[in-house]
Amino acid sequence: MNLILFTFIVLLGFTSYYFGRKKAYTIQYTKKRLTALPQFYGYYLAIWCAIPAFIIFSLWAIFEPTIVKLLILSDYSNQGYLDNELNLIYEKTKSLSRGQFTGEITPFIEASAKKYINLRSIAQSSKVVIVLSAIIASGAYAYKRISSNSRTREPVEKFLKAVLFTASLAAILTTVGIIFSLIFQTIDFFKVIPLFDFVFGTHWYPAKAFVRDSSEALDPSMYSDTFGAVPIFAGTFFIAFIAMCVAIPIGLMSGIYLAEYASVKVRQYAKPLIEILAGIPTVVYGFFAALTVGPFLKEIGNSMGLDVSAESALAAGGVMGIMIIPFISSLSDDVITSVPQSLRDGSYAMGATKSETIKKVIFPAALPGIVGSILLGVSRAIGETMIVVMASGLAANLTLNPLESTSTITAQIVVILIGDQAFGDPKTQAAFALGMSLFLVTLCLNIVALRVVKKYREKYE
Amino acid sequence: MNKNKVQLLNKRYKAEKRFRLYGQSAIFMALLFLIIFIFKIFSTGYSAFQKTWLIVPVTFDAELMMLEQNPSKEDLKDADYYDIALKSMADLDPNANENQENELKRMVSYFFEREIKRELLNDPSLIGKTKDVYLTASDDLDQVFKGNYPRDLPEDQRRVTDYQLKIFDQLVELGKVESKFNLSFFTYPDSREAELAGIASSFMGSIFSILVCLMIAFPVAVLAAIYLEEFAPKNRFTDFIEVNINNLAAVPSIVFGLLGLGILLAVFQLPRSTPLVGGITLSLMTLPTIIIACRASLKAVPPSIREAALAMGASKMQTTMHHTVPLSMPGTLSGTIIGLAQALGETAPLILIGMVAFVNTIPGSPLDPAASLPVQIYIWAESAERGFVEKVSACIMVLLGFLIIMNLFAQIIRHKFEKKWS
Numbered sequence: 001m002n003l004i005l006f007t008f009i010v011l012l013g014f015t016s017y018y019f020g021r022k023k024a025y026t027i028q029y030t031k032k033r034l035t036a037l038p039q040f041y042g043y044y045l046a047i048w049c050a051i052p053a054f055i056i057f058s059l060w061a062i063f064e065p066t067i068v069k070l071l072i073l074s075d076y077s078n079q080g081y082l083d084n085e086l087n088l089i090y091e092k093t094k095s096l097s098r099g100q101f102t103g104e105i106t107p108f109i110e111a112s113a114k115k116y117i118n119l120r121s122i123a124q125s126s127k128v129v130i131v132l133s134a135i136i137a138s139g140a141y142a143y144k145r146i147s148s149n150s151r152t153r154e155p156v157e158k159f160l161k162a163v164l165f166t167a168s169l170a171a172i173l174t175t176v177g178i179i180f181s182l183i184f185q186t187i188d189f190f191k192v193i194p195l196f197d198f199v200f201g202t203h204w205y206p207a208k209a210f211v212r213d214s215s216e217a218l219d220p221s222m223y224s225d226t227f228g229a230v231p232i233f234a235g236t237f238f239i240a241f242i243a244m245c246v247a248i249p250i251g252l253m254s255g256i257y258l259a260e261y262a263s264v265k266v267r268q269y270a271k272p273l274i275e276i277l278a279g280i281p282t283v284v285y286g287f288f289a290a291l292t293v294g295p296f297l298k299e300i301g302n303s304m305g306l307d308v309s310a311e312s313a314l315a316a317g318g319v320m321g322i323m324i325i326p327f328i329s330s331l332s333d334d335v336i337t338s339v340p341q342s343l344r345d346g347s348y349a350m351g352a353t354k355s356e357t358i359k360k361v362i363f364p365a366a367l368p369g370i371v372g373s374i375l376l377g378v379s380r381a382i383g384e385t386m387i388v389v390m391a392s393g394l395a396a397n398l399t400l401n402p403l404e405s406t407s408t409i410t411a412q413i414v415v416i417l418i419g420d421q422a423f424g425d426p427k428t429q430a431a432f433a434l435g436m437s438l439f440l441v442t443l444c445l446n447i448v449a450l451r452v453v454k455k456y457r458e459k460y461e
Numbered sequence: 462m463n464k465n466k467v468q469l470l471n472k473r474y475k476a477e478k479r480f481r482l483y484g485q486s487a488i489f490m491a492l493l494f495l496i497i498f499i500f501k502i503f504s505t506g507y508s509a510f511q512k513t514w515l516i517v518p519v520t521f522d523a524e525l526m527m528l529e530q531n532p533s534k535e536d537l538k539d540a541d542y543y544d545i546a547l548k549s550m551a552d553l554d555p556n557a558n559e560n561q562e563n564e565l566k567r568m569v570s571y572f573f574e575r576e577i578k579r580e581l582l583n584d585p586s587l588i589g590k591t592k593d594v595y596l597t598a599s600d601d602l603d604q605v606f607k608g609n610y611p612r613d614l615p616e617d618q619r620r621v622t623d624y625q626l627k628i629f630d631q632l633v634e635l636g637k638v639e640s641k642f643n644l645s646f647f648t649y650p651d652s653r654e655a656e657l658a659g660i661a662s663s664f665m666g667s668i669f670s671i672l673v674c675l676m677i678a679f680p681v682a683v684l685a686a687i688y689l690e691e692f693a694p695k696n697r698f699t700d701f702i703e704v705n706i707n708n709l710a711a712v713p714s715i716v717f718g719l720l721g722l723g724i725l726l727a728v729f730q731l732p733r734s735t736p737l738v739g740g741i742t743l744s745l746m747t748l749p750t751i752i753i754a755c756r757a758s759l760k761a762v763p764p765s766i767r768e769a770a771l772a773m774g775a776s777k778m779q780t781t782m783h784h785t786v787p788l789s790m791p792g793t794l795s796g797t798i799i800g801l802a803q804a805l806g807e808t809a810p811l812i813l814i815g816m817v818a819f820v821n822t823i824p825g826s827p828l829d830p831a832a833s834l835p836v837q838i839y840i841w842a843e844s845a846e847r848g849f850v851e852k853v854s855a856c857i858m859v860l861l862g863f864l865i866i867m868n869l870f871a872q873i874i875r876h877k878f879e880k881k882w883s
Contacts, residue, residue, distance in 0.1 A: 157778040165688055167682075168693070169702075171685065175708070177720050178712070180724065181719055182723065253488075257484025258488070260484075261481060273492055274491045274492070277494065279803075282808065283808040284806075284838065284861070288498060325494075353474070359480075383714070384713070385809035389809075389839075410809070414812055418817060423727055432723065435716055435719040446707075446708050450707050450708070
């Protein structure tokens with residue numbers, strides 16, 4: 001039914017466009033001067049016909065189920081049912097009305113199923129009536145407007161502009177959505193676990209929170225010493241640090257080489273080849289780290305008499321570093337090329353060699369931009385998920401030995417949320433709290449980095 | 462004094478050379494990683510495109526199949542194939558005891574019954590006759606035949622028994638083992654058995670997610686970019702939108718997964734594990750990428766175009782829609798394709814919205830539960846069986862192939878259709 005109504009609205013929109021345009025031609029035929037191009041008459045009519053109907057239609061689709069549910073459950077209101085039981089009653093009613101109910105049919109449910117069918121049919125027919133009358137009313141209004149040859153271009157363009165503006169709000173909505181999805185769970189989490197324990201606790205063992213009978217009341221004391229995030233934060237920054245140890249020297253030097261030394265031909269081939277590294281999905285890096293690099297490092301370590309975990313922080317961090325190389329190299333390449341030529345010429349004129357010019361003149365001049373690109377790289381390393389999930393350990397050890405395994409924020413989020421989640425469980429909420437801290441850390445890094453790069457660009461442009 | 466100067470100069474030249482060498486070796490290292498990487502994936506993955514078959518003589522005994530005289534097509538479909546399948550495997554070694562018969566049965570996949578059935582349905586006249594039938598070898602024998610399985614391990618440490626190996630070697634000598642192109646890798650859905658696992662389900666899941674992502678992200682992003690670049694007044698609010706977009710582009714992907722979980726699944730009650738939710742989540746993630754690309758290409762359209770249109774009496778909206786936007790389309794499209802390629806390789810958010818569930822049917826719509834190619838890589842990489850290692854690499858090859866095609870396509874659009882303003 002919804003689909004038919006929807007297609008009807010769309011079809012009506014299209015036909016009314018042609019109808020409106022034709023109307024414009026007939027006006028023109030009477031030797032009157034049109035106030036806009038004929039297609040605007042068409043757009044005007046189409047918008048007026050379809051959009052109000054469409055808005056009513058979608059609002060109806062959103063609110064109808066809730067209202068029907070409220071009406072059905074109002075019969076049960078003063079009988080002391082819990083929310084869950086009410087939901088169950090509603091589900092039973094629905095399945096009975098569809099004839100799919102298999103359980104025991106009580107007179108109550110039968111009555112409400114009848115009421116449900118009744119309400120649904122009332123809702124359906126009134127929806128059709130209201131949508132159709134909306135189409136007729138708004139269409140008639142618009143038709144009157146275009147027959148009297150009043151302005152059509154301005155309203156149409158205003159409407160388009162409003163659509164464009166609404167679309168541009170999508171970015172804000174996404175940010176708001178992220179914050180909303182994180183904040184409620186996080187607040188609930190900190191109601192059970194004190195913020196202090198989370199930030200300064202040194203023992204992370206969320207599996208403990210799993211061993212709980214869900215019917216029992218929450219006992220916060222049970223969770224003391226379970227959600228101390230220090231090992232997680234330390235592991236995250238440690239792995240990011242290893243990654244940057246790989247990425248900064250290689251990325252920066254290749255950026256410098258590409259910008260200052262490489263011939264056009266080398267640059268033409270080397271740059272896109274290095275950027276392939278950025279296009280490889282992270283899950284592929286994860287597989288590579290887990291299957292090749294981890295065992296390889298373990299073997300080397302064993303031959304040197306070291307005890308290396310197959311899921312060492314070194315393997316995950318190192319592979320992550322390879323992934324970040326292209327970010328740093330192309331960003332610093334951009335930054336270095338935008339240093340004005342006059343600085344180089346001045347330095348050469350004083351007799352400096354190329355490397356001296358780079359080290360003493362260009363690098364200091366480009367430093368803010370390079371720092372910005374490194375910060376963006378760090379933010380990427382902190383937020384990287386799949387490599388750590390696959391190649392690093394899942395138990396949170398507080399260690400600074402790169403040969404042992406550690407865990408990160410992102411890996412813990414995945415470990416906790418993979419499979420079925422029970423909302424309202426401290427363990428699930430812990431994942432959201434971790435997500436919140438990840439979001440805040442990367443947000444700060446991004447804002448600082450973007451601002452630094454922007455300031456730098458403005459300086460030389 | 463003069464000698465000192467020469468020495469100093471030499472030192473400086475040496476430093477210059479060294480610096481240059483650092484740069485070259487940095488590039489070399491980066492490219493070396495790339496080469497090792499690709500080599501590793503290809504060398505472990507190429508064998509997955511071959512599949513080992515055992516050629517086993519099967520006697521289509523009507524009595525064992527519980528078939529009456531002159532069976533109809535329906536009867537053939539309902540017949541019992543398990544017994545003749547078992548018998549034909551057991552007949553490989555007439556002296557086998559009960560345990561060994563079991564081992565013989567485990568030399569082929571559990572699809573062997575179905576494969577024999579298919580043979581008979583293709584040619585019903587086979588009843589009562591004996592025919593060589595191709596049966597999928599178990600993944601362990603498959604690995605043995607491809608030489609990936611260490612045969613010299615002690616028996617209790619490997620999943621193939623000495624007895625199975627003996628029979629298998631006899632079959633190899635008789636030429637009854639054959640390696641053919643592994644079509645089922647592309648046509649079968651995921652399976653717990655490595656020899657039967659294919660990428661069809663995750664491939665369709667990827668396609669559906671990307672389509673949903675494209676349908677949402679592309680229009681919204683283009684409209685937003687047009688507004689921001691052409692119409693937005695320069696004020697605090699538009700600055701705020703811009704900061705938002707740039708930030709979203711750098712937010713870790715897993716946070717978008719939490720968004721999908723916390724809003725799409727928990728609040729809007731959309732179905733879990735489906736490409737619909739995956740696509741919406743990915744579209745939020747690709748939105749900033751496309752907006753940035755589209756804005757850049759709108760910015761690249763020279764002002765003279767706009768001025769000419771305005772001078773001819775076009776309104777601002779007409780100028781934008783008829784001239785600026787069409788001219789910016791090549792850049793926008795290539796940016797969109799690159800954004801979609803990123804979304805195609807994304808794993809973490811999809812795991813959070815439940816697309817890791819084991820799916821052994823091929824999804825027919827975005828509302829059916831599915832995995833996606835990168836998630837499939839993750840699922841297989843986490844399984845312990847040896848047979849999955851090559852499958853993972855093969856799946857990676859398919860995924861990388863798609864990414865390369867998409868990126869090439871983006872390049873072609875950019876170079877072929879983009880106007881060079883000079």
